[in-house]
Amino acid sequence: MDLIEYPDREILAMGLADMLAGALRKCLTVHERASFCVPGGSSPGEVFASLSGAALDWDRVDVLLNDERWVPETSDRSNTALLRRTLLTDRAAAANLVPMTTDAAAPEDGIPDLLPRYDALFPISLLLLGMGEDGHTASLFPGGDKLSAAMADDAPALMAMRAPGAGEARVTLTLPVLRDAMETHLLIMGDAKREVLDRARNADPMDMPIAALLPEATVHWAP
Numbered sequence: 001m002d003l004i005e006y007p008d009r010e011i012l013a014m015g016l017a018d019m020l021a022g023a024l025r026k027c028l029t030v031h032e033r034a035s036f037c038v039p040g041g042s043s044p045g046e047v048f049a050s051l052s053g054a055a056l057d058w059d060r061v062d063v064l065l066n067d068e069r070w071v072p073e074t075s076d077r078s079n080t081a082l083l084r085r086t087l088l089t090d091r092a093a094a095a096n097l098v099p100m101t102t103d104a105a106a107p108e109d110g111i112p113d114l115l116p117r118y119d120a121l122f123p124i125s126l127l128l129l130g131m132g133e134d135g136h137t138a139s140l141f142p143g144g145d146k147l148s149a150a151m152a153d154d155a156p157a158l159m160a161m162r163a164p165g166a167g168e169a170r171v172t173l174t175l176p177v178l179r180d181a182m183e184t185h186l187l188i189m190g191d192a193k194r195e196v197l198d199r200a201r202n203a204d205p206m207d208m209p210i211a212a213l214l215p216e217a218t219v220h221w222a223p
């Protein structure tokens with residue numbers, strides 16, 4: 001694990017956005033398309049604001065979410081809607097956003113229709129993760145009803161997940177596809193998450209799932 005500490009959140013946002021734009025440009029020099037996998041949640045807002053103006057071939061970038069709440073895009077809980085407002089604006093509006101929900105009532109019913117659209121996106125070219133204070137990442141929640149299956153080497157790329165504290169049912173990328181990403185960054189801010197990170201470094205991934213992805217991650221932190 002590499003850790004980059006920034007003096008404040010504004011400098012983190014600019015520095016990380018530059019790094020992500022550089023990684024996407026580099027990927028696009030050797031590949032026809034790049035897959036860029038991003039978290040929902042509140043932390044990446046400033047990073048996305050800065051990144052959305054970056055000059056790169058966004059029309060060759062597929063953007064996918066680490067996880068989504070099984071809600072329509074009209075819900076204020078929708079990560080997809082959040083992403084449209086924060087990342088897919090300005091130059092980045094030209095990117096292709098890959099849907100992570102369907103009209104089906106439950107994720108189990110919608111995932112079979114989604115899976116074929118995901119095959120071409122793996123391995124993920126560039127992965128940005130967030131982390132909750134319980135050590136979850138994507139929707140790999142401690143205590144999640146399908147956590148062991150989603151952490152197994154033979155897990156399908158997408159799985160449904162329900163967990164105490166997660167609110168509605170979720171759909172999440174599973175550990176094997178997250179772990180196989182070509183480049184992984186973790187964004188965390190504030191003292192509480194820094195303390196969670198320190199605990200996660202020696203934790204069992206079933207207790208703190210982020211632990212399974214820390215070895216390959218560059219962690220970006222600001223107070």
Ligand SMILES: O=C(O)[C@H](O)[C@@H](O)[C@H](O)[C@H](O)COP(=O)(O)O
Pocket residue numbers: 039040041042043044066067068069079129130131132136137138139
């Ligand atoms: O949909 C989600 O909830 C996210 O994808 C999730 O994994 C998120 O990254 C963390 O919960 C951190 O969220 P915050 O940035 O809001 O603290």
